[in-house]
Amino acid sequence: MRHIISVLLExxxxxxxxxxxxxxxxxxxxxxxxxxxxxxxxxxxxxIVTSGSDDIIEQIxxxxxxxxxxxxxxxxxxxxxxxxxxxxxxxRAVGKDREEMKRMAxxxxxxxxxxxxxxxxxxxxxxxSKLDAFLKAxxxxxxxxxxxxxxxxxxxxxxxLKV
Amino acid sequence: MQLSGAEIVVRCLQEEGVDHVFGYxxxxxxxxxxxxxxxxxxxxxxxxxxxxAVHAADAYxxxxxxxxxxxxxxxxxxxxxxxxxxxxxxxxxxxVILTGQVPTYAIxxxxxxxxxxxxxxxxxxxHNFLVKDVSDLALTIKKAFYIAATGRPGPVVVDIPKDIxxxxxxxxxxxxxxxxxYNPVVKGHAGQIKKAIKxxxxxxxxxxxxxxxVILGDASAELAQLxxxxxxxxxNTLMGLGGFPATDRHFLGMLGMHGTYEANMAMQxxxxxxxxxxxxxxxxxxxxxxxxxxxxxxxxxxxDPASISKRVKVDVPVVGxxxxxxxELTRQIEAARGGPDKEALKAWWTQIELWRGRDCLxxxxxxxxxxxxxxxxxxxxxxxxxAFVTSDVGQHQMWAAQFYKFDKPRRWIxxxxxxxxxxxLPYAMGVQMAHPKATxxxxxxxxxxxxxxxxxxxxxxxxxxxxxxxxxxxxMGMVRQWQEFFHGNRYSESYMDALPDFVKLAEAYGHxxxxxxxxxxxEPALKEAFSRKKDLVFLDFITxxxxxxxxxxxxxxxxxxxxxx
Numbered sequence: 001m002r003h004i005i006s007v008l009l010e011x012x013x014x015x016x017x018x019x020x021x022x023x024x025x026x027x028x029x030x031x032x033x034x035x036x037x038x039x040x041x042x043x044x045x046x047x048i049v050t051s052g053s054d055d056i057i058e059q060i061x062x063x064x065x066x067x068x069x070x071x072x073x074x075x076x077x078x079x080x081x082x083x084x085x086x087x088x089x090x091x092r093a094v095g096k097d098r099e100e101m102k103r104m105a106x107x108x109x110x111x112x113x114x115x116x117x118x119x120x121x122x123x124x125x126x127x128x129s130k131l132d133a134f135l136k137a138x139x140x141x142x143x144x145x146x147x148x149x150x151x152x153x154x155x156x157x158x159x160x161l162k163v
Numbered sequence: 164m165q166l167s168g169a170e171i172v173v174r175c176l177q178e179e180g181v182d183h184v185f186g187y188x189x190x191x192x193x194x195x196x197x198x199x200x201x202x203x204x205x206x207x208x209x210x211x212x213x214x215x216a217v218h219a220a221d222a223y224x225x226x227x228x229x230x231x232x233x234x235x236x237x238x239x240x241x242x243x244x245x246x247x248x249x250x251x252x253x254x255x256x257x258x259v260i261l262t263g264q265v266p267t268y269a270i271x272x273x274x275x276x277x278x279x280x281x282x283x284x285x286x287x288x289x290h291n292f293l294v295k296d297v298s299d300l301a302l303t304i305k306k307a308f309y310i311a312a313t314g315r316p317g318p319v320v321v322d323i324p325k326d327i328x329x330x331x332x333x334x335x336x337x338x339x340x341x342x343x344x345y346n347p348v349v350k351g352h353a354g355q356i357k358k359a360i361k362x363x364x365x366x367x368x369x370x371x372x373x374x375x376x377v378i379l380g381d382a383s384a385e386l387a388q389l390x391x392x393x394x395x396x397x398x399n400t401l402m403g404l405g406g407f408p409a410t411d412r413h414f415l416g417m418l419g420m421h422g423t424y425e426a427n428m429a430m431q432x433x434x435x436x437x438x439x440x441x442x443x444x445x446x447x448x449x450x451x452x453x454x455x456x457x458x459x460x461x462x463x464x465x466x467d468p469a470s471i472s473k474r475v476k477v478d479v480p481v482v483g484x485x486x487x488x489x490x491e492l493t494r495q496i497e498a499a500r501g502g503p504d505k506e507a508l509k510a511w512w513t514q515i516e517l518w519r520g521r522d523c524l525x526x527x528x529x530x531x532x533x534x535x536x537x538x539x540x541x542x543x544x545x546x547x548x549x550a551f552v553t554s555d556v557g558q559h560q561m562w563a564a565q566f567y568k569f570d571k572p573r574r575w576i577x578x579x580x581x582x583x584x585x586x587x588l589p590y591a592m593g594v595q596m597a598h599p600k601a602t603x604x605x606x607x608x609x610x611x612x613x614x615x616x617x618x619x620x621x622x623x624x625x626x627x628x629x630x631x632x633x634x635x636x637x638x639m640g641m642v643r644q645w646q647e648f649f650h651g652n653r654y655s656e657s658y659m660d661a662l663p664d665f666v667k668l669a670e671a672y673g674h675x676x677x678x679x680x681x682x683x684x685x686e687p688a689l690k691e692a693f694s695r696k697k698d699l700v701f702l703d704f705i706t707x708x709x710x711x712x713x714x715x716x717x718x719x720x721x722x723x724x725x726x727x728x
Contacts, residue, residue, distance in 0.1 A: 010344055013293070014281055025286050055472070062469035068290040068310060071344040163343060 002031070003057050004083055004153045006161055007046040007064055008072040011037050015069040019046065022067065028052060028060055032085075032150025043071065043163065047083075047152045071163055080156035086123070087131045088113075090145040093120045097142060108134045119144060127151075168297045168328040169194035172261065175304040176205045178336040181232050183208055183223060183596050185216040189236025190276060191263025194328035208596060208625060211617040213240050215589035217247020217318075218615070221256050222586075222593030225576050226551055228381055230311050231256070231593070236263040237325075238276030241283065246583060248318050249287040253580025254402060255379060257316035259307045260284075266326035267295060280322040289317030297330035305337050314347030315467040316379055348466065351483030356491055358479045359437070359462040360499065363492075366435035367507035368514075369395045372418065375402030375579065376440015376465060382486035383407065383572040386439065389493045393503055396515055398426040400441050402579040405569035410548075415515065416524075419447040420716045421561040424523035424725060427716065429515055431457055431723040438463045440485045443475040444580075451475060453721025464488045523714050523727055524565055532707045533682050535559065535634045538689075539566035542604060542632055545689040550574070550602040553590035555611030556582045558640035561712045563606040585614025591629040592621060602630075602693065609635040609703075610659050619672040622699050630692050631701045633665060636708045644711045648726075669701035676701045 009015045016035055023030050031049040038045045050060060057075065064073045076083070093101045094117075105112055105122045108130065114121035124134055128151055135143065155161065166174065172195055176184065185208045188196045199207050210216040213235045220231030231251075235244045241262050251258050265274040281293045290310050292303045300323070307319040363369065371393075377386050383406050390397045390413050397407045398418040407414055416423035418430050430436070430448070436459055441447070448454045451474060463477040464485055471480040481488055496502070526536045539562050542550075552567055553576040554560040560577055569575045576594055578586045591605040605612075612633055622629055634640075642657040666676030675698045679688045685704065692700035714725040 014285075017282070018285065021285055055476075059469065059473060066467070066469050068342075068345050 001057075002049065002051045002077070004076045004081065004151060005048045005050065005060065005064070006074045006076055006153055007048065007070055008038070008161060008163060009044050009046060009067070010069045010071065011042050011044040012069060015044065016046075018067050018069055019048070019064065022063055023050075026059070026063065028056065034150045034152055040163070047150070049151050072161060074155070074161050076153045076155055079159055081153050081159070082156060083127055083151045083153040084125050085128050085131055085151045086125050086149045088147045089122045089124065089135070089143065091120055091122065091138065092118065092142045092144055094118055097139065101138065101142065104134070104138050108137070110134070164334065165331040166334040167194065167198075167331050168300055168323065169198040171297070171300050171332065171334050172304065172323065172328065173198040173202060173205060174334055175301055175336060176232065177202075179230070179308050181205055181230075184232045184234050185210055185219040185223070185593070186234030187213050187216055187236065187240060189240050189263060191237035191265060191325045192234065192328070194325065195234065195261070195263070195323075207234075208592075208621070210589070210621050212615065213243035214247050214585070215592070215615050215618045215621070217244045217251065217258070217260060218586050218589035219593035219596070220258055221247060221251045222553060222576050222590035223597045224256050224258060226573050226594040227597050230308055231258045232261070233258065234261045236276065237265055237280070238278045240276075241278055241280045245283065245287065248284060248320070250578050250581045250583040250586060251318045252287045252289070254375060254578065255316050256318065257311040258318035259304070259311050260318060260320045262320055262322045264293070264322045264324040267324045268326070270324065280320065284320045287318075288320050291320035291322065293322045294324070294327050297327050297332040300327065300332065301334060301336050305340050306342065309340050310345060314345075315470075348482050349484045349487055351464065351481040351488035351491060355479055355481045356488065356495065359481055360492060360495055362435050362460050362462055362479060363393065363437060364496070364499065364501070364503055367504060368432060368434045368511045369393070369437070369503070369508075370429050370433035370435070371395050371397040371437045371439065372400070372430060372441055373397065373403045373406050373439040374400040374441025376485050377403055377406035378572045380440060380466065380485040381572070382440070382489050385486050385489035385493065387411070389489055389496075392493060392496060394508060395437075395503070396429055396512070398422070398430065400447055400579070401564055401577070403441060404564060404575045405572040408570040409568035410570055415519070417564050420449070421565065421712050421714065422716075423565070424521045424714055424727065425515055425518040427714070427722045427725060428518045431721070434459050436461045438477070439489065440465060442470045442473065445474075448475065449716045449722040449724070450719055453724070456721070521727070525728060526710075530682065530707065533679065533685060533704055535562050535636070535704075535706045535710055536566055537682060538632060538634060538685055538704050538706065539563055539606065541686045541689055542606070543567045545686065545693055546602050546604060550604045551576065551594045551598065552604050552606060553577065553587050553594060554606040555587035555608060556584045557608050557611060558636075558644065558710075558712050559606050559608045559611075559634040561641075562634070584611040587611060588615050588618045588629070588631070591631075592618060592625075592627055595627040595629055596625070604630045604632055606632045606634070608640060609633060609637065609662055609665070610639045616668070619669065619674060619699070623673045626697065627699060628695070628697055629699050631699070633701065633703045634706050635662075635665070635703050636706045636710070637662065638708060641712070647711070648717065665701055665703040669699070674699040674701055676703065678703045678705065680705045
């Protein structure tokens with residue numbers, strides 16, 4: 001099953017590689033991993049999307065907690081949560097496709113953030129499935145380049161992850 | 164007062180009460196060695212290879228309850244130390260390894276003797292640090308000792324660039340330390356302890372299985388008290404030997420791949436299992452599927468939550484310091500009304516005695532060739548069961564584990580998790596340094612001992628009167644045994660050709676060498692060797708080439724599917 005795990009860790013050199021190393025050493029999956037400092041600059045927050053049986057997920061949580069740099073671990077998928085991913089897509093936009101591409105971006109609540117006479121760069125956020133849907137909906141040949149951040153997640157309501 | 168980084172390191176070691184550092188100098192640690200030279204509180208032990216420095220520090224820690232300390236230079240100093248660090252990591256041994264590094268301004272430039280120490284050691288340490296500012300040095304070393312010794316112990320590397328050892332900073336050693344990201348659990352959860360007691364008191368066929376956690380957690384007295392109170396059978400893992408007195412009638416011997424018949428049968432057939440500081444590894448329970456064909460309830464006490472339900476699902480996990488939890492269990496069981504089911508227990512013990520009667524460790528005592536088991540039995544007698552015994556890895560290790568009855572913890576020093584050949588001699592050095600008056604025997608084989616043989620020179624320099632008991636069967640015995648059983652007797656590359664004359668080799672290093680070829684000479688030779696209190700004696704026992712270790716649970720088989728003699 002797919003799980004989305006949030007980790008608060010010391011914002012120190014090498015902390016990211018400890019987490020990445022743990023996953024590769026123990027053969028756990030990483031679908032995506034994002035990390036950035038938080039409002040408290042001594043802490044980084046990481047969102048890991050992974051999958052595995054209940055036993056594997058239990059071990060992932062325990063092994064993450066065991067890392068000396070890790071302050072807190074929460075499996076967001078255990079309760080209500082929201083996840084968002086950012087995607088930038090460069091698409092060909094010439095002739096009659098130019099108007100169509102603009103329309104598609106609007107339908108998916110995307111924004112065109114860069115324009116040339118031949119292409120658009122569209123910014124899109126949402127759950128991963130929405131980004132997938134957008135890529136499927138537009139003309140495949142028109143896609144020139146995509147870049148995605150991987151999911152960031154947060155608990156719903158008063159579920160708060162803080163030190 | 165402003166001190167240099169090198170002075171700070173030495174002051175920190177003094178503050179931590181470190182009396183021995185095992186190491187080897189080099190370019191990146193010259194300032195550190197200069198400071199060591201100027202003082203006499205911290206004694207430096209010069210090994211002949213960095214691997215041995217870490218092994219010796221590791222054994223120093225295993226045989227005491229202190230943190231072992233090793234000091235090596237950058238680059239090859241570190242890479243040589245890796246085997247030692249990984250060995251300690253697998254067995255959860257508290258170590259601090261100080262490593263030299265090229266100056267901060269040269270890091271990343273492929274400088275001479277540069278390696279990414281933090282990167283290379285990351286998968287085999289509990290934690291590691293690269294010190295980039297001299298003002299962080301003292302706090303970092305404090306953290307290193309704290310992390311190494313607390314919770315589930317383990318090795319911690321502190322990588323110190325050369326310029327940091329020259330820079331100056333104000334020195335103040337913190338008395339205590341708290342880290343928001345690291346808070347090991349101590350006390351067990353009260354509710355879990357209650358559940359555990361309920362299961363234990365309801366058991367009809369109970370079993371207590373304990374590992375290295377009891378040794379590292381200094382919980383043997385508490386374990387013995389609980390076992391005797393309950394009158395339950397007890398077995399130890401390879402790492403746990405000495406955790407419960409081997410001469411006590413409750414002890415069923417070691418369990419696992421080369422465990423006794425009675426221990427493995429009781430483990431397989433028990434209805435309630437209490438696991439203490441042990442991790443159900445592949446060499447202990449055999450095939451997990453087979454293990455679960457027999458229903459049983461499991462209580463698992465461990466300080467490391469990640470060790471619980473890793474290979475085996477347990478019913479009642481108790482996370483906590485094993486000593487604290489065992490104490491609490493004993494206290495509450497004593498206070499509880501009614502003890503274990505006496506009738507059921509009596510029937511269970513009758514069954515166990517039948518298994519014990521199988522005498523699974525028997526061997527040919529009439530042989531004209533020296534049997535390795537016989538040497539260990541005599542070693543036990545001659546040393547009155549009171550020696551520190553280190554071993555290497557292989558058949559000799561298993562025979563030592565089976566035939567030397569350890570009544571005290573921290574007496575049996577071997578590499579269980581990583582299974583590192585070559586540890587025996589440096590382990591013996593570390594133990595002898597920690598216990599100068601004690602009798603220290605290194606049970607080894609002609610293959611293992613050659614992996615760190617250069618340390619005979621260190622033993623000479625420091626006059627370490629270690630006794631090497633070399634079970635010389637001219638084969639990598641355990642490899643040969645597997646080839647005999649599972650590879651159609653094709654002894655591919657397991658014959659030890661071109662062996663040195665170990666007697667002459669010992670003499671060349673300035674020690675005493677003895678070769679023993681007849682069973683009748685075994686005891687007299689051991690007596691003579693152990694009466695030489697000041698000498699290192701290399702006893703080269705020419706043993707039976709064909710002897711195998713029994714019982715044996717073949718790989719992939721169940722615990723009760725043993726090959727017996």
